[in-house]
Amino acid sequence: MIATVVWGTGNVGRAAIRAVEAHPALKLTAVLVHNPEKAGRDAGSLAGLDYELGVAATDDIDAVLSTSPGAVVYAASGDIRPDDALADITRAIRAGTVVVSPSLYALYDQRNAPPELREPVLAAIAEGGGSLFVSGVDPGWGNDVLPLLVSGLGTTVDVIRCQEIFDYSTYDQPDSVRYLIGMGQPMDYEPPMLMATVPTMVWGGQIRLMARGLGVELDEVRETVDRRALETTVSTKTMGEFEAGTQGAVRFEVQGIVDGEPRIVIEHVTRIHESCAPDWPTPPNPSGAHRVIIEGRPRIEVTVEATDEDENRSAGGNATAVGRLVSAIDWLVDNEPGLYDALDIPLRPAVGKLARRQE
Known part of the structure; x- marks a missing residue:
C-alpha cells in the first residue's frame, strides 16, 4: 500500500483523510496540521469520523517527510498564501513524494503556468523525483x-x-x-x-x-x-x-x-x-x-x-474534488516523475471501493 500523508485538516483536508482511509491502495500514515491545538488529535476525530484511525496529527513536517511517504495530499489553503503553499509543495516533491493538491490555481493548466511558479516545481521534480497534479476544488x-x-x-x-x-x-x-x-x-x-x-x-x-x-x-x-x-x-x-x-x-x-x-x-x-x-x-x-x-x-x-x-452540499463539492485527486495517486506513483494536469490523468473508476464497502 502507498504510505500517504494528508497535509491540512480544513474543508478539503477533512475530506482527504476520509478519501485516503477508504482507498484500497493507500494507507494513511500521517496528518500534518498548522494549529498546535490539533496536534496529537486522532485523524478520525479531525475528519469527522465516528471512529479513530490510530494516526495522531503532528506539526513536525521534517519528521513526516523524513519517512519518505509515497504521497502527500496537500490540502492547506493557497488562497492567501500562494508562496507558502508553493514552498510546502516543492519541499514534499524534493523528498521524492507524489503530491496532489487544489492549492495552486495557476497549475491547473501547468503547460501555460508562469515560469516563476512552474520552474521551481520542475526543479524540485528533477532533484527529488516526485510528481505533482493540481486540480480545482470548485470542483x-x-x-x-x-x-x-x-x-x-x-x-x-x-x-x-x-x-x-x-x-x-x-x-x-x-x-x-x-x-x-x-x-x-x-x-x-x-x-x-x-x-x-x-x-x-x-x-x-x-x-x-x-x-x-x-x-x-x-x-x-x-x-x-x-x-x-x-x-x-x-x-x-x-x-x-x-x-x-x-x-x-x-x-x-x-x-x-x-x-x-x-x-x-x-x-x-x-x-x-x-x-x-x-x-x-x-x-x-x-x-x-x-x-x-x-x-x-x-x-x-x-x-x-x-x-x-x-447532507452539506458545499462539503460534497469538496469531497468529490478530493476524490478526483486521491484517486490519481496510485496512477502517479506507477508513472514517471513529472508535472501533470487533468488531461494527463485518466478517469479512475472506484475499483475495490465497492467490494470493500460490501465487506
Missing part, C-alpha cells in the same frame, strides 16, 4: 473532464458552459466569504477575488485545458462580473447576519473566445441567501449544484449534486 472535474466527456455525446457543439451555483452560507470559511468574495460588504467594496484579471488568473487555466482537449485555438480569455445587493437583512446559521444593501450575490464568467465568440465558459453564481438575485440561475436544491450545459445539437444539460458531512 476541477466540473470544469475539465466532465464537460469534455459530455461534449463527446453531441453531434455539434456551439458552446460549453460550466456552472457552479452555490449558497455561500454553507461554506465554512467566513473570512473568505466576507472579505475575499465580499458578501455582506458595502457595494463600493472591491472584493479581491472579483478584481479585474483575478477570475481569469484562477479559472483561466481550466478554460485553456478545455480548449486544448477540444483542439481549438483561443483568441483570448475574457471575464464579466455582476453583483447584487440584498434587499432585506438576512440571517444565516453559520455566519450571522448580512445587512440589506450589502453584497448578497455575485455572478461572473470567465470566457474562452473562439472566432470572436464566447464558446467555452466557466460561470459562477453565488449567493449568501436564496432570496437575492432570484432571476439568476438556480440549482435544484437551494444549497447548490454543478452543471454542464452543451449548447448544440442535441442540447445536453447535466446537473451534479453531491452531499457530505450531514
Whole structure:
C-alpha cells in the first residue's frame, strides 16, 4: 500500500483523510496540521469520523517527510498564501513524494503556468523525483473532464458552459466569504477575488485545458462580473447576519473566445441567501449544484449534486474534488516523475471501493 500523508485538516483536508482511509491502495500514515491545538488529535476525530484511525496529527513536517511517504495530499489553503503553499509543495516533491493538491490555481493548466511558479516545481521534480497534479476544488472535474466527456455525446457543439451555483452560507470559511468574495460588504467594496484579471488568473487555466482537449485555438480569455445587493437583512446559521444593501450575490464568467465568440465558459453564481438575485440561475436544491450545459445539437444539460458531512452540499463539492485527486495517486506513483494536469490523468473508476464497502 502507498504510505500517504494528508497535509491540512480544513474543508478539503477533512475530506482527504476520509478519501485516503477508504482507498484500497493507500494507507494513511500521517496528518500534518498548522494549529498546535490539533496536534496529537486522532485523524478520525479531525475528519469527522465516528471512529479513530490510530494516526495522531503532528506539526513536525521534517519528521513526516523524513519517512519518505509515497504521497502527500496537500490540502492547506493557497488562497492567501500562494508562496507558502508553493514552498510546502516543492519541499514534499524534493523528498521524492507524489503530491496532489487544489492549492495552486495557476497549475491547473501547468503547460501555460508562469515560469516563476512552474520552474521551481520542475526543479524540485528533477532533484527529488516526485510528481505533482493540481486540480480545482470548485470542483476541477466540473470544469475539465466532465464537460469534455459530455461534449463527446453531441453531434455539434456551439458552446460549453460550466456552472457552479452555490449558497455561500454553507461554506465554512467566513473570512473568505466576507472579505475575499465580499458578501455582506458595502457595494463600493472591491472584493479581491472579483478584481479585474483575478477570475481569469484562477479559472483561466481550466478554460485553456478545455480548449486544448477540444483542439481549438483561443483568441483570448475574457471575464464579466455582476453583483447584487440584498434587499432585506438576512440571517444565516453559520455566519450571522448580512445587512440589506450589502453584497448578497455575485455572478461572473470567465470566457474562452473562439472566432470572436464566447464558446467555452466557466460561470459562477453565488449567493449568501436564496432570496437575492432570484432571476439568476438556480440549482435544484437551494444549497447548490454543478452543471454542464452543451449548447448544440442535441442540447445536453447535466446537473451534479453531491452531499457530505450531514447532507452539506458545499462539503460534497469538496469531497468529490478530493476524490478526483486521491484517486490519481496510485496512477502517479506507477508513472514517471513529472508535472501533470487533468488531461494527463485518466478517469479512475472506484475499483475495490465497492467490494470493500460490501465487506
